[in-house]
Amino acid sequence: MDVTRRTDDEQAVRWNGPAARGWVGAQALLDRVLEPFEELLLEAVPAGRGGRVLDVGCGTGGTTVAVARRLGPGGHCVGVDISEPMITAARSRAERESAPASFIRADAEDHPFEPAAFDAVISRFGVMFFSDSVRAFANLRRAARDEAGLRFIVWRGPAENPFMTTAERAAAPLLPNLPARRPDGPGQFAFADPDLIHRILAASGWTGIDIRPVDVPCTLPERELVGYFTRLGPVGQVLPEVDERTRARVVETVRAAFEPFVHGPDVRFTGACWLVDARAGAGSPEAKLS
8 A cells, every 4th residue: 555645544544533523522622722833823924925835734724713813804824734623613613703713624745735825834743744745845835826835833752741741641651553653654743853854845845944942831721620621632532442550540540740830820821843944945846855
């Protein structure tokens, strides 16, 4: 079986199954936790000037709707995501908030976007899951007009983001079927290496590449912590399959492991990320990673 196709299938299954249900169920909490990252993306969108923006890996649409509002009259933001449950939630959100936003359920790696249709491309933690990142960013380059801006934010490595792996590290002895992270494959930390990011963007038609480290303070209510780690990430994927006794042991063990991050009524951690900016180079991109 073709490795690329297998990876595509794995991502489609993941983001249309338990992972998607977890994100949709935790939508309100995640909106609050990720709001500081959203602000970093909004800085790249001039307020009130209209235009069209593409939001890649839009999830439940929080950033898409925020950008649509910022664009003002005549503006429009399009969100694209592989997850049907998330796109459904995003459409409902945009309708409730009367936002000039629309959504496409598709894989941005190969979706036939209208050429040169967007004035900017953004993403909040949505570009680390492509099976072929050069192909994906070349496709996004074709969707952007010449000199269009690209801004996205991705996680740095797991060593700099211990909060993100606390649950799986604590639960591993109790959950032998816990999905292992693949350091060489798509996933949360796939863009931890800034040199790799630079090579991917340069090979796919983007220029003026700027990659900056940002450390973002994040907070969630302590009362939401158990719901957070039981619905999201590798532990959230496996817990629905275990018996109640095992689940209780996992919850107790993992909650204790998070204690260093608990400060009274709040859970605090630092999101160690890369903030990446680039511009669409002139001409049609010819994807090639040397």
